[in-house]
Amino acid sequence: MKKMRIMGGKPLSGEVTIGGAKNSTVALIPASILADTPVTFDCVPDIKDVHNLMSILETMRVPSEFKGDVLKIDPTNILPLPLPNGRIKSLRASYYFMGALLGKFGEAIVGLPGGDDIGPRPIDQHIKGFEALGATVTNEHGAMYIKAPADGLHGARIFLDMVSVGATINVILAAVRAKGKTVIENAAREPEIIDLATFLNNMGAKIRGVGTDIIRIEGVDRLEAHATHTIIPDRIEAGTYLAMAAAVGQGVLVRNIILEHLDAFLAKMEEMGVEMVYNDDSIFVKPAQNLKMVQIKTSPYPGFATDLQQPITPLMLKAQGEGVIVDTIYPKRVKHVPELIRMGADLTIENDVIMLHHADQLYGAEVSADEIRAGACLTIAGLMAKGVTTIYNVENILRGYERIVEKLRGLGADVEIIDDTTVQSSITTLA
Numbered sequence: 001m002k003k004m005r006i007m008g009g010k011p012l013s014g015e016v017t018i019g020g021a022k023n024s025t026v027a028l029i030p031a032s033i034l035a036d037t038p039v040t041f042d043c044v045p046d047i048k049d050v051h052n053l054m055s056i057l058e059t060m061r062v063p064s065e066f067k068g069d070v071l072k073i074d075p076t077n078i079l080p081l082p083l084p085n086g087r088i089k090s091l092r093a094s095y096y097f098m099g100a101l102l103g104k105f106g107e108a109i110v111g112l113p114g115g116d117d118i119g120p121r122p123i124d125q126h127i128k129g130f131e132a133l134g135a136t137v138t139n140e141h142g143a144m145y146i147k148a149p150a151d152g153l154h155g156a157r158i159f160l161d162m163v164s165v166g167a168t169i170n171v172i173l174a175a176v177r178a179k180g181k182t183v184i185e186n187a188a189r190e191p192e193i194i195d196l197a198t199f200l201n202n203m204g205a206k207i208r209g210v211g212t213d214i215i216r217i218e219g220v221d222r223l224e225a226h227a228t229h230t231i232i233p234d235r236i237e238a239g240t241y242l243a244m245a246a247a248v249g250q251g252v253l254v255r256n257i258i259l260e261h262l263d264a265f266l267a268k269m270e271e272m273g274v275e276m277v278y279n280d281d282s283i284f285v286k287p288a289q290n291l292k293m294v295q296i297k298t299s300p301y302p303g304f305a306t307d308l309q310q311p312i313t314p315l316m317l318k319a320q321g322e323g324v325i326v327d328t329i330y331p332k333r334v335k336h337v338p339e340l341i342r343m344g345a346d347l348t349i350e351n352d353v354i355m356l357h358h359a360d361q362l363y364g365a366e367v368s369a370d371e372i373r374a375g376a377c378l379t380i381a382g383l384m385a386k387g388v389t390t391i392y393n394v395e396n397i398l399r400g401y402e403r404i405v406e407k408l409r410g411l412g413a414d415v416e417i418i419d420d421t422t423v424q425s426s427i428t429t430l431a
C-alpha cells in the first residue's frame with residue numbers, strides 16, 4: 001500500500017509535459033493482439049494500467065517490452081487462453097480483450113472488469129453489439145463467455161442505446177475482422193476512439209467515420225503493422241495540470257496538449273476568469289485571481305468530461321458564490337466530496353447534484369483516493385491546503401498519472417509517495 005504526503009501552500013511554477021493518453025493506451029494494447037505482426041507504440045504513459053495489461057498479455061504468451069515511452073508487443077504466437085480473473089479485475093479496460101479476442105479467434109472468455117468505483121457501469125451495450133455480430137454471450141460465475149457462430153462474425157447495424165466509449169471500442173475490435181460491413185450508430189466521438197481507429201487503419205483496417213456518431217467498418221482478413229503508432233496526449237492529465245496550475249500556480253506551462261481535445265474544459269476555465277496563453281501544443285496558465293464561480297454539467301465528448309469534474313473542483317472552491325456540478329454520465333461519482341469536507345470545504349450533495357461554496361482556506365488532512373480522479377482532486381486540494389495532507393489508496397492515482405511525484409516536484413511541490421505497510425491500519429482508523 002502506498003500513501004502520498006503533500007506539504008501544501010507552496011506556489012508552483014515552471015513547466016510540465018503531459019504523457020500519452022491512458023484511455024487510448026488501454027484500448028490500443030488489447031487491440032494489438034488483432035495484428036498479424038509485432039506492433040510498436042510510442043508516447044506510452046508509464047502507468048499501472050499499462051503494466052497490468054502487459055501482465056494479461058503475458059498470460060496469453062504475448063511478450064511485450066516497455067522501455068522509456070516505447071512499448072513493443074509481439075502477438076504473433078498468441079495462445080487464445082481464457083482470462084476469467086486475475087489482473088482482468090485490476091482495471092476497466094481489460095474488457096477490450098472481449099472484443100479483441102472475439103475478433104481474432106471467434107471466441108473470448110473474459111472476467112468482468114474492475115476499474116474505478118464511480119457508480120454502476122453496466123456492459124449491456126457491449127453485449128448487444130457482440131450479439132448483433134452473431135455471437136452468443138453468457139455470463140458464467142462472473143466471466144463472459146462469448147462465441148462467434150461456426151461461419152464467423154458477420155457485419156451488422158448496431159444502434160447504441162447510449163453513447164458509450166467502451167461499447168463503441170469493443171464493437172470496433174470485434175467487427176474489424178468480421179465478414180462484411182458493420183455500422184455503429186450513436187457511437188461515442190472521443191479522441192481516443194479516433195486514435196484507436198488510426199492505429200487499426202494504418203494496419204489495413206477499413207474504419208470510416210470515427211469522430212462522428214456513425215462509424216462504418218468493412219471487415220478485413222489481415223492486419224499488419226508497418227510503423228510505430230504515436231499515442232495522443234492525455235487530455236485528462238492535461239486538464240488536471242491546467243486546473244492545478246490555475247489553483248496554485250505562479251505561472252505554469254503545460255506542454256504536449258492537443259488544444260481542440262480540451263475545448264469544453266478550456267471554455268469553463270475561461271468562464272471562471274483563468275487567463276491562459278494558447279500556443280500550438282502547450283498552454284501557459286497565468287496566476288489566477290478573482291475567480292468567478294461556474295456551473296458544470298458533464299456529457300459525452302465534445303462536452304465537459306466526467307473525468308475532469310473532480311480535478312476542477314478544488315479550483316472552483318477558490319471562486320466566490322455557489323457552484324453546481326452535475327455529472328450526467330456518472331451521477332454517483334462523488335467520492336471526493338466527503339474527503340474535501342474533511343479538508344474544510346463546504347460541499348453538499350442533493351439528488352446527485354453537487355453544490356459547493358467558496359473556501360477561504362483548505363486544511364491538510366488524512367484522506368482517501370477512492371478512485372483515480374478523486375485522487376487527482378485531492379492532490380490539487382492538498383497542494384492548496386495549509387499543512388500536511390496524506391492521501392491513502394494512492395494506487396488509484398498511479399493507475400493513470402505517470403511519474404506524478406517527479407512532475408509535481410518539477411513544479412516546486414513538496415510531495416512524496418511512501419510505501420507503507422502500516423497504511424492498512426491507517427485506512428481503518430479513517431473510516
Ligand SMILES: CC(=O)N[C@H]1[C@@H](OP(=O)(O)OP(=O)(O)OC[C@H]2O[C@@H](n3ccc(=O)[nH]c3=O)[C@H](O)[C@@H]2O)O[C@H](CO)[C@@H](O)[C@@H]1O
Nearest residue numbers: 023093120121122123124125126163164165166167306329
Ligand atoms: C478506459 C476508458 O476509456 N474509460 C473511460 C470510459 O469509460 P467507459 O467506456 O466504461 O464509459 P462509457 O462511455 O461506456 O459509459 C458512459 C455511460 O454509459 C453507461 N453504459 C455504458 C456501457 C453500457 O453497456 N451500458 C451503459 O449503461 C455507463 O454506465 C455510463 O453512464 O468513458 C468514461 C466516460 O467518458 C470515462 O469516465 C472513462 O475514463
Ligand SMILES: C=C(OP(=O)(O)O)C(=O)O
Nearest residue numbers: 092093115116307372373
Ligand atoms: C473512470 C476512469 O477510468 P476507468 O474507466 O479506467 O476506470 C478515468 O480514467 O477517470
